[in-house]
Amino acid sequence: MPLSHPRRSALSEQVIAALRAQITSGEWPVGSRIPTEPELVEQLGVARNTVREAVRALAHNGLLDIRQGSGTYVVATSELAGVMHRRFADADPRHIAELRATLESSAAKLAAERRTEKDLKQLDALLLRREEAWESGDAEAFVAADTTFHLAVVSASHNDVLTAMYADLGEVLRDWLREDVGEELTPETYMDHSRLVDAIRAGAAQTAAVEAAAYPLLCRPGRFTASDG
Numbered sequence: 735m736p737l738s739h740p741r742r743s744a745l746s747e748q749v750i751a752a753l754r755a756q757i758t759s760g761e762w763p764v765g766s767r768i769p770t771e772p773e774l775v776e777q778l779g780v781a782r783n784t785v786r787e788a789v790r791a792l793a794h795n796g797l798l799d800i801r802q803g804s805g806t807y808v809v810a811t812s813e814l815a816g817v818m819h820r821r822f823a824d825a826d827p828r829h830i831a832e833l834r835a836t837l838e839s840s841a842a843k844l845a846a847e848r849r850t851e852k853d854l855k856q857l858d859a860l861l862l863r864r865e866e867a868w869e870s871g872d873a874e875a876f877v878a879a880d881t882t883f884h885l886a887v888v889s890a891s892h893n894d895v896l897t898a899m900y901a902d903l904g905e906v907l908r909d910w911l912r913e914d915v916g917e918e919l920t921p922e923t924y925m926d927h928s929r930l931v932d933a934i935r936a937g938a939a940q941t942a943a944v945e946a947a948a949y950p951l952l953c954r955p956g957r958f959t960a961s962d963g
Contacts (some may be wrong), residue, residue: 749780749788757797757808764905767805768798796820815902822906830910835947837900838884842930842946844891846939853890857931860886864927873919877912883927887946890934925949 753774756762769777774785789806792798796816799809810816822830845853860883867879881904888900900907915923927949933942 745780746784746787746791749778749784750791752778753788753792754797757792758811762808764808764811764908767807770805810905812902815905818902819905819909822903823909825906827910827913830906833903834907834910835949837896837903838887838949839943839947841888841891841893841896841900842934843939843943844893844896845887846934846937846942848892849890849934849937853886854931854935856886857883857890857934861927861931868919868924871919873915873917874912876919877908877915880911881908887930887934 753768756768762768768774768789771782771785771789774789775782778785789798789800793800793806795813796819797808797810797813798806800806810819849857860879864876864879864883867876870876884907885897885901885904889897891897930942930945930949933945
């Protein structure tokens, strides 16, 4: 449905909000190419310059990446996520693994103490999806399924601040996992997460914390050794 036509500055903000909503809702997922400028003009019912201004604003804020000759792609789901992605793009992979282990360990402990039946059903479903993605041999599908599963573990902590922070780091962690897994799924990179779900279900907070902390640091045997630091 075309947007209404208030004064120019308000219209630009309206278009920015409309495009942002497509991103945050998952309609345009991270990594996807958004519709072309002419397509957006037709969809929104606004001038080409207004669409261009909105796209540039979201690119400046880190949500979109304008690639000449290819199109415009979603690279983050929020402004803070975009900042995080740029800030840590070249970080030491070991430090990303340690950060993930710290956040997920704390979240898993809280999840074991606070999880609901709804949380457990979601974790079971996402664990199954993760297994199916692994069996498919599609590395990118596995990365997506694994990161969604871990976000659900963090969400089960029912700590909104922790969950929001983890979500904002999502693309940084996804990049780390994508690099760690590699282009092909191999047995040595597989980690069974059923024990983590079992610990959360049983309310075994310490066990859940230990399980969650171990995964990021053990994904690729030999990648991090005692001599590293």
